[in-house]
Amino acid sequence: MNPRLYPLAATIAIFLLAWVICVMQFPYMLSTRVVGNLLTDNAYLGIVAVGMTVVILSGGIDLSVGSVIAFSGVFIAVMLRDSGLHPLVVFALLLVVTSAFGAAMGWLIHALAMPPFIVTLAGMFLARGAAYMLTIDSVPIDHAFYDLLDDAYYLMPGKGRLTLIGVVMLLTVLVGMIVAHRTRFGASVFALGGGEATARLMGVKVGRTTVAIYAFSGLMAGLSGIVFSIYTSSGYPLATVGTELTAIAAVVIGGTLLTGGAGFVFGTLIGVLTMGLIQTYIVFDGTLSSWWTKIIIGLLLLAFILLQKGLLRVTTARAGA
Amino acid sequence: MLLTIRSLTKTFPGTKALDRVDFDLAAGEVHALLGENGAGKSTLIKCLTGAYERDEGVIALDGATVSPRSTSEAQELGIGTVYQEVNLLPNLTVAQNLTFGQEPTRFGMVDRRAQRRQAEAMLEGYGLDIDVGRDLSAYSVAIRQIIAIARAVALSGKVLILDEPTASLDAREVETLFDVVRGLRDRGLGIVFVSHFLDQVFELTDRVTVLRNGQKVTTERTADLDRVQLIEHMLGRALENEVVGHAKTHVAQDRPELLAFENFGRRGHVEPFDLTVGEGEVLGLAGLLGSGRTESAELMFGLAAAHSGGARDQSGALDLSSPRAAIAAGFGFAPEERKEDGIVADLSVRENIALALQARRGWARPVPRAEQLRLADEYIEKLDIRTSGPEQPIGDLSGGNQQKVVLARWLAMNPRFLILDEPTRGIDVGAHAEILRLIQQVTAQGMSILVISSELDELIAVADRVIVVRDRRHVAELTGSEITTDTIVRAIAAPGRDQAEASV
Numbered sequence: 001m002n003p004r005l006y007p008l009a010a011t012i013a014i015f016l017l018a019w020v021i022c023v024m025q026f027p028y029m030l031s032t033r034v035v036g037n038l039l040t041d042n043a044y045l046g047i048v049a050v051g052m053t054v055v056i057l058s059g060g061i062d063l064s065v066g067s068v069i070a071f072s073g074v075f076i077a078v079m080l081r082d083s084g085l086h087p088l089v090v091f092a093l094l095l096v097v098t099s100a101f102g103a104a105m106g107w108l109i110h111a112l113a114m115p116p117f118i119v120t121l122a123g124m125f126l127a128r129g130a131a132y133m134l135t136i137d138s139v140p141i142d143h144a145f146y147d148l149l150d151d152a153y154y155l156m157p158g159k160g161r162l163t164l165i166g167v168v169m170l171l172t173v174l175v176g177m178i179v180a181h182r183t184r185f186g187a188s189v190f191a192l193g194g195g196e197a198t199a200r201l202m203g204v205k206v207g208r209t210t211v212a213i214y215a216f217s218g219l220m221a222g223l224s225g226i227v228f229s230i231y232t233s234s235g236y237p238l239a240t241v242g243t244e245l246t247a248i249a250a251v252v253i254g255g256t257l258l259t260g261g262a263g264f265v266f267g268t269l270i271g272v273l274t275m276g277l278i279q280t281y282i283v284f285d286g287t288l289s290s291w292w293t294k295i296i297i298g299l300l301l302l303a304f305i306l307l308q309k310g311l312l313r314v315t316t317a318r319a320g321a
Numbered sequence: 322m323l324l325t326i327r328s329l330t331k332t333f334p335g336t337k338a339l340d341r342v343d344f345d346l347a348a349g350e351v352h353a354l355l356g357e358n359g360a361g362k363s364t365l366i367k368c369l370t371g372a373y374e375r376d377e378g379v380i381a382l383d384g385a386t387v388s389p390r391s392t393s394e395a396q397e398l399g400i401g402t403v404y405q406e407v408n409l410l411p412n413l414t415v416a417q418n419l420t421f422g423q424e425p426t427r428f429g430m431v432d433r434r435a436q437r438r439q440a441e442a443m444l445e446g447y448g449l450d451i452d453v454g455r456d457l458s459a460y461s462v463a464i465r466q467i468i469a470i471a472r473a474v475a476l477s478g479k480v481l482i483l484d485e486p487t488a489s490l491d492a493r494e495v496e497t498l499f500d501v502v503r504g505l506r507d508r509g510l511g512i513v514f515v516s517h518f519l520d521q522v523f524e525l526t527d528r529v530t531v532l533r534n535g536q537k538v539t540t541e542r543t544a545d546l547d548r549v550q551l552i553e554h555m556l557g558r559a560l561e562n563e564v565v566g567h568a569k570t571h572v573a574q575d576r577p578e579l580l581a582f583e584n585f586g587r588r589g590h591v592e593p594f595d596l597t598v599g600e601g602e603v604l605g606l607a608g609l610l611g612s613g614r615t616e617s618a619e620l621m622f623g624l625a626a627a628h629s630g631g632a633r634d635q636s637g638a639l640d641l642s643s644p645r646a647a648i649a650a651g652f653g654f655a656p657e658e659r660k661e662d663g664i665v666a667d668l669s670v671r672e673n674i675a676l677a678l679q680a681r682r683g684w685a686r687p688v689p690r691a692e693q694l695r696l697a698d699e700y701i702e703k704l705d706i707r708t709s710g711p712e713q714p715i716g717d718l719s720g721g722n723q724q725k726v727v728l729a730r731w732l733a734m735n736p737r738f739l740i741l742d743e744p745t746r747g748i749d750v751g752a753h754a755e756i757l758r759l760i761q762q763v764t765a766q767g768m769s770i771l772v773i774s775s776e777l778d779e780l781i782a783v784a785d786r787v788i789v790v791r792d793r794r795h796v797a798e799l800t801g802s803e804i805t806t807d808t809i810v811r812a813i814a815a816p817g818r819d820q821a822e823a824s825v
Binding site: 002003004178182183184187190191193194195198199200201202203204261262 | 392393396404408409410411412413417418421422424426429430431433455456459
């Protein structure tokens, strides 16, 4: 097997193992209801993590996405309350805004040769602040179209609900897989992650690619915000604090190298689902504190970082031989 | 001519990296570009590949003037480059690397099967039997190098620049690579070959151009040259006496022994060597780039740990396991890469001078500011460092003055043994002479100095004894009247006994 696939294989193995353990203790966890909820509850996280995967593959990081999701929810809620525009129009507007926001950060990162960490940290405060400027309260969304979206689901055998937002998430992952692994843009992303100087020598248009990467992340954050607003039927400026870190954790648990250049979008989906599974287990158990989720995710993260380090050593040793 | 360069000039602040250089490359020839560090090889290549913009001169490809402004533009014009290191992306597959930027697509998606076929077609004729679907990191450096060449040839197809392509290859891999290069020559490509391995130059190339100090020394057919002539061209012969002052009268003297290295060596760096250092002696280390001269210095200063042997002084064995230990033993080292390794560009002259002293005292006992200032003022005056004051960032000074600050740093420690690696590289003629004079001054007071230099005249001017290094081995020791350009060049050029065996 190609050593590049080891982290992905490890991710999938851990996910399956975790599920087997869960099912042994709570057989009901094998039901389609749990599967449906897993997809629905983690839809917004899965979508934003796809964008994060592309950013991390390029060797960057995007800390702004949690705030952008919150901004999106508030933006939608306030627009629907005050303007009377159709939600689809609002969605389109929002996606343009968040993509442009991401593109602007990408441009700054490239043009000023600034670390993505600092630029997107500024973006994080800006987006959060912008959300507060629109409102400081939780704004409920009350629109017939939203009820429609909320009720759209496919009833799987076993009464599990495959919701619209769950499907949107799966489709996003699919699109992300194609973009990252099957397009020239994706190849440029991997090239940047492998080394900017080399990428430039090989003819990557570094500036254009960087802008596109962060615009894509912004687009995903906007889409995630839409999904989150459908999920919660409201917009709240204090929502999704720290989601960017959860997304980064999902990406790394999904087997993507935090330093860039290696990884899989599909792995990120598994990473998100693994984290969701731990949460579900704690709900089933009922006695465990929900903080155990954080502890287990922390341990998993650590394990994956060690795995990647070990793998790196193995492959470099082989290349040297 | 395929490629014609006329009076190419490129100036950087303080130095003229290229001074009216002419260069011709015919189709179907391998043309060696030689010179020591700082001779202008890489500047010339960077002007060709679009990394630098030339100040003056003409570059003509197939008769038409070209001015590439980026690597990809140079590639499109037909000039492809393969570097020693950063070439391809190890995290992508061989096929992805080969077809990067030209991937066959269907409906906007990369067609993996066509990509594979295209990559295999590109590798045809190179004698490689590899799976293009695997990661590049799965293959050896030699194979990566050939893949890089295949990519450069497919993209450019007229001129191929090979910049030190063999530096990390073993003998068999070099042969494979050379077969590939010869094949490309026969297909009519013009190939520029940069290397500091002279054997390889004689084996592979048709013509040789030598650069020194940014100027073209000569272009000749390789077959018309022998090693001695070539090395003379590279290292230069007659630096005017006015520049270096009066050459030292070379009288072999008996000096009290200060240090002795015995069987001192490290695998892959330098073969074990014996060396004694006398009190107040100036030792010269001569050799070509990559011969092991810098490696010897790094070993002595503890930058790389010795695998065998040791050093001792009158009172017993010395610990040279780290630079810290070496400094404690009274050693100092001014490295070759002054900008990267020698100075902290953003710190002031005062701070740079106090650096080593502070390191020896430890962070808990800061050198008082008044003391630092006194030191800085003292050495600024003593060494005539041209600066607006002790608080000026050292990065703003000229190369020669930076070097003086580095010297001041070590002189402030009053070491007994100071190693200077290329102390006059990239500095102007005036400062050059001053530094040589300084060497003579401090050794008169009893300090011992090891000077590494690719300027033979410089060594002749200051050294009491010259050690010649070749192929990572100390091969000769010259003293007194033996120290002349001729003897040094001959010692460097003489093909070693075991080297002759190796080439069979």
